[in-house]
């Protein structure tokens with residue numbers, strides 16, 4: 541089992557002050573399915589079928605990717621303990637059979653890792669909650685300093701949801717499964733396999749953005 545003590549030693553190297561301002565609260569985008577929380581598009585734009593998106597051998601290692609995202613989590617209100625518990629929760633949820641880097645990419649895309657992220661609602665009024673903004677998942681809007689169980693429940697819920705999407709696309713540790721599954725996670729379906737940046741009414745840049753997070757883009 542991962543030692544939280546060791547992680548906190550890593551977290552302690554974080555600067556105590558952050559130069560980047562906390563983003564302004566997002567205006568609710570009621571036209572979008574499975575809204576994400578005030579996420580801007582990445583610097584590059586990938587589109588087309590899955591093989592147009594970055595290959596797995598261009599992704600960072602998990603610890604490197606995680607360390608790069610800690611400042612963003614802190615800037616969105618997470619405590620040092622919250623961040624350590626997100627790390628632990630991802631390691632735990634990965635045992636469901638999802639690449640830990642993909643779990644982290646979804647977390648950063650959906651909420652910047654803010655454990656107190658707001659709950660968003662689809663046009664039909666279906667809530668998506670928690671750091672992975674999933675239907676049926678727990679949320680703790682406005683709260684920080686959560687317990688390991690609370691954070692683990694959000695990460696396991698989102699990862700279970702993504703695992704079901706992955707199974708719809710062959711459940712392989714391959715971009716042919718992972719990228720369409722990310723589109724399905726955001727949109728509920730893949731309306732155009734020839735363009736995973738067709739958001740089907742949800743976030744068009746979703747797969748493109750996460751593919752860049754896997755390569756180290758941080759916002």
Ligand SMILES: *[C@@H]1O[C@H](CO)[C@@H](O)[C@H](O)[C@H]1NC(C)=O
Nearest residue numbers: 574668674675725726727728
């Ligand atoms: C996104 O919305 C669709 C349509 O409502 C739904 O089927 C899907 O489960 C949602 N995804 C998540 C992660 O909640």
